[in-house]
Ligand SMILES: Nc1ncnc2c1ncn2[C@@H]1O[C@H](COP(=O)(O)OP(=O)(O)OP(=O)(O)O)[C@@H](O)[C@H]1O
């Protein structure tokens with residue numbers, strides 16, 4: 001885990017997977033230099049967090065970290081926002097205003113979602129980055145800017161360059177060191193660690209003791225495909241804490257779109273075929289068993305009979321595929337009795 005002294009816990013890069021160690025290493029090395037860094041990765045993979053950590057690790061840490069979200073600035077205001085303006089530069093420009101490039105003096109300028117930057121504005125940015133000088137709108141003189149540039153995008157910028165949607169010269173300017181954030185699917189071993197971390201963090205923030213994290217729930221989390229990556233996991237942990245673990249587990253069980261396990265449409269280049277096949281079979285079995293259990297109002301004996309398997313086999317499979325061990329006496333609510341919750345493994349029991 002890459003943690004910066006003085007950072008709020010949320011600003012630490014949590015995880016122990018090889019992928020997260022690689023990112024920590026890259027950020028630490030990049031922080032020793034002043035060269036532009038381009039952080040890429042799917043939505044919610046921690047690009048902004050990585051940019052902040054890079055700044056906090058660098059010699060610029062005592063100066064500002066200024067974020068500019070490129071799509072949030074209207075095209076006509078882009079130059080004024082970034083480079084500043086002088087009075088009368090445009091209607092409504094009454095005073096002098098330094099742009100973000102100047103405001104980030106001696107610090108880090110983080111251009112988020114750079115891939116969304118209008119093609120017509122790209123040469124203006126390139127010009128400023130070429131010799132780190134800007135001219136405020138309405139001014140004549142150039143001003144030197146002392147910034148460390150960090151950009152982020154979830155777009156495939158090489159593909160954009162090939163299509164003509166992003167300028168090649170700007171791409172080479174910003175893409176000196178590349179940090180590619182892994183998706184959560186590529187660091188499955190970090191899921192329990194992250195879930196544990198967020199549940200603890202939000203329990204401390206919101207107060208109260210969270211329900212213990214169920215081992216089968218963790219298994220389901222590990223096999224989910226996480227399109228929203230860590231942000232999605234964080235939101236799930238928040239809901240787990242706020243709504244109460246048991247209800248939440250069961251509501252997730254009833255929301256297949258929320259807990260769609262990893263199925264073959266996700267290309268996994270690193271997991272052996274037998275593991276992927278086992279996961280896919282478990283996913284299918286889970287779906288079938290859940291459907292039949294629901295059809296029989298969670299009566300397990302009737303379910304076992306319908307499926308033509310023994311009662312013991314059904315119990316084993318219910319556990320294996322991560323379904324709740326519901327008492328048939330309490331079927332309509334799909335709710336775990338409190339005493340069963342007490343028997344669930346503790347937060348650290350599955351490590
Ligand atoms: N390794 C990590 N450890 C702890 N928290 C993380 C980690 N990675 C991301 N997060 C948290 O996940 C959330 C999303 O991260 P962040 O905003 O940095 O992602 P992003 O890649 O910039 O997303 P987007 O593309 O949607 O802007 C944040 O709350 C962040 O603190």
Ligand SMILES: [Mg+2]
Nearest residue numbers: 047048112152
């Ligand atoms: Mg972001």
